[in-house]
Amino acid sequence: MWALVKNEEISRVYTRPTALTIGDTQYPSNVMEKWSNGELETIGIYAVVEDNTNLKDEIYYNNGLQSFVFENDTVTKRFGVASAKDLDQLKSLRKTRINSRASTMLATYDWYTIRAASGGTAVPAAITTYQTAVRLRSNEHATTIDAVSTVDELAALTYAWPDDPVV
Secondary structure, eight states: OOOEEETTTEEESSSSSSEEEEEEEEEEETHHHOOOOHHHHHHTTTEEEOOOOOOOOTTTEEOOOOOEEEEETTTEEEEEEEEEEEEEHHHHHHHHHHHHHHHHHHHHTHHHHHHTHHHHSSHHHHHHHHHHHHHHHHHHHHHHHHHOSSSSHHHHHOOOOOOOOOO
């Protein structure tokens, strides 16, 4: 990302290499990639430095608006303060994802249960153990999600799942 600076003010921000005209001179789009930062600065183009201090995970937070500042011969992109999304909605969404993951994991081996129910071969013990473990973990994860009291706590959660059974 680059910014065109005129009279100590940012006049335009470029998110990708772009052909441009400065004064009477035309520059091809690859000038931003081919020239060094020092060479670009001589024509008023500055590489943008990102300050992600306030940037948070968009799943859990609404990030503040971004702004661009030119100071000390540096263009910096900054984000405003992030605000947490609704905790109850996030918990509900997270539990839905947990249940979906468990459902997908169980569906892989459902055919064993269907085969056994229609009078075929019994479900192998490894499959039964696995299915029980998936259901148990899904319930544990949901309980853990319900127990958190802040968005930061929810964002920090990790989820362990059983390995696929060996049949």
